Amino acid sequence: MKILIQHGRVVHPVTGTVLLQDLLIEDGKIALLDRGLNAQADLVIPASGLVVCPGLVDMHVHLRDPGLTYKEDILTGTAAAAHGGVTSVACMANTSPVVDSPEQIEYILNRARFGSGVHVYPIGAVSMGLRGEEPTDAEALKKAGAIALSDDGCNVDNANLMRDVLIRARRLDMPVLCHCEDTSMVEGRAVNEGSVSRQLWLEGRPAIAEELVVMRDAMLAEETGAHVHICHVSTARSVDIIRKMKKKGIHLTCETCPQYFWLTEDEILTQGSMARVNPPLRTSQDVKGILAGLKDGTIDVIATDHAPHSAEEKARPLTKAPSGMVGLETSLALTLTGLYHTGKMELPDIIRRMSTNPADILHLPKGRMSLGVAADLTIFDPDQEWTIDPEQFASKGRNTPFAGTQVKGRVKYTIVDGQIVYQDT
Numbered sequence: 001m002k003i004l005i006q007h008g009r010v011v012h013p014v015t016g017t018v019l020l021q022d023l024l025i026e027d028g029k030i031a032l033l034d035r036g037l038n039a040q041a042d043l044v045i046p047a048s049g050l051v052v053c054p055g056l057v058d059m060h061v062h063l064r065d066p067g068l069t070y071k072e073d074i075l076t077g078t079a080a081a082a083h084g085g086v087t088s089v090a091c092m093a094n095t096s097p098v099v100d101s102p103e104q105i106e107y108i109l110n111r112a113r114f115g116s117g118v119h120v121y122p123i124g125a126v127s128m129g130l131r132g133e134e135p136t137d138a139e140a141l142k143k144a145g146a147i148a149l150s151d152d153g154c155n156v157d158n159a160n161l162m163r164d165v166l167i168r169a170r171r172l173d174m175p176v177l178c179h180c181e182d183t184s185m186v187e188g189r190a191v192n193e194g195s196v197s198r199q200l201w202l203e204g205r206p207a208i209a210e211e212l213v214v215m216r217d218a219m220l221a222e223e224t225g226a227h228v229h230i231c232h233v234s235t236a237r238s239v240d241i242i243r244k245m246k247k248k249g250i251h252l253t254c255e256t257c258p259q260y261f262w263l264t265e266d267e268i269l270t271q272g273s274m275a276r277v278n279p280p281l282r283t284s285q286d287v288k289g290i291l292a293g294l295k296d297g298t299i300d301v302i303a304t305d306h307a308p309h310s311a312e313e314k315a316r317p318l319t320k321a322p323s324g325m326v327g328l329e330t331s332l333a334l335t336l337t338g339l340y341h342t343g344k345m346e347l348p349d350i351i352r353r354m355s356t357n358p359a360d361i362l363h364l365p366k367g368r369m370s371l372g373v374a375a376d377l378t379i380f381d382p383d384q385e386w387t388i389d390p391e392q393f394a395s396k397g398r399n400t401p402f403a404g405t406q407v408k409g410r411v412k413y414t415i416v417d418g419q420i421v422y423q424d425t
């Protein structure tokens with residue numbers, strides 16, 4: 001099967017260029033890439049006006065399988081990814097049971113073969129049962145196919161355990177993805193500590209609960225030489241800490257998510273539990289800090305933290321509802337609308353953060369437009385406007401605070417290994 005993609009604006013995130021090019025896919029790989037290609041193909045995709053880029057890599061996804069499949073499963077989660085232009089997902093270990101054994105890794109990899117076709121890369125837990133007491137067998141997890149370690153959903157409170165795991169992870173050349181929020185400061189609390197928590201007479205999750213652990217884990221990375229990746233950075237001071245620590249040459253990377261550059265804690269006042277997420281939505285000062293970090297490269301990655309929950313769970317009152325929001329099907333559009341169409345960032349800089357950088361962090365051979373690589377591609381119309389409607393999601397989760405939001409930028413085709421896994425009709 002040969003596919004010819006004609007007259008697209010091809011984004012090359014590594015060189016930072018956008019070129020008017022044609023692209024031929026043959027045997028699942030990028031076979032030719034040039035201007036005015038004159039090749040025979042079984043299928044021609046006319047892409048004038050469309051952007052063609054390396055498939056998006058989302059390194060923070062909760063697929064909820066095994067055990068929590070009323071929220072999402074590998075089938076619906078990978079379908080949601082395809083809808084969102086995402087060709088590879090890394091899935092978090094906070095399932096039931098927790099992904100803390102090779103058997104669980106194998107289960108996910110097996111199930112993924114019957115998914116939408118999108119690549120699934122499992123992440124193994126840092127500690128058994130995410131309890132923060134006993135480390136997992138990282139070597140066995142890696143052998144089974146785990147690409148990173150994370151207790152995401154939970155902070156690793158025990159610094160000694162974290163240091164031990166980082167020493168092992170360094171030996172195994174595995175990144176450790178850290179959810180940073182000191183448990184003693186956030187347990188049982190639903191929203192940011194600040195004006196909104198005061199208005200609602202609630203105890204809040206203070207910014208410093210995140211920042212203290214960001215600093216701790218950066219220092220542990222410095223000491224152990226391991227690769228620490230900070231998940232879902234949400235505060236301006238976290239960005240400042242990471243910027244300073246990176247200057248010392250520490251192996252430190254980080255991500256943020258669209259909700260942290262689009263929304264503030266005020267969203268809680270109008271949307272209640274739908275806007276509840278960990279770490280919580282913060283202040284407009286924090287949004288400014290996140291934007292600055294994205295622009296200057298302190299923030300390496302835009303991930304989703306796609307965290308589906310059932311309608312019943314999210315209908316509970318704010319203090320009783322689980323935290324998290326879905327993101328796979330809105331992330332590209334929100335990012336284009338918030339960063340590209342506002343002139344804050346150029347396309348190659350955006351695609352680097354949504355494809356090349358996460359691929360590099362996870363050691364995946366993805367995120368590049370070069371000859372001979374697997375044809376994982378996202379094709380989108382940067383200018384098409386649409387309104388976010390959760391009823392249209394392929395995900396089981398409809399929990400988004402962006403319902404009704406007008407966005408600009410729509411996925412047209414998602415291609416994995418040369419196969420069209422999603423096409424906008």
Ligand SMILES: NC(=O)N[C@@H](CC(=O)O)C(=O)O
Pocket residue numbers: 062094152153154179276277278279305307308322323324325
């Ligand atoms: N972000 C969230 O609010 N929730 C995530 C866990 C996490 O990513 O920390 C979940 O698993 O629901």
Ligand SMILES: [Zn+2]
Pocket residue numbers: 152153154179231232278279
């Ligand atoms: Zn988390």
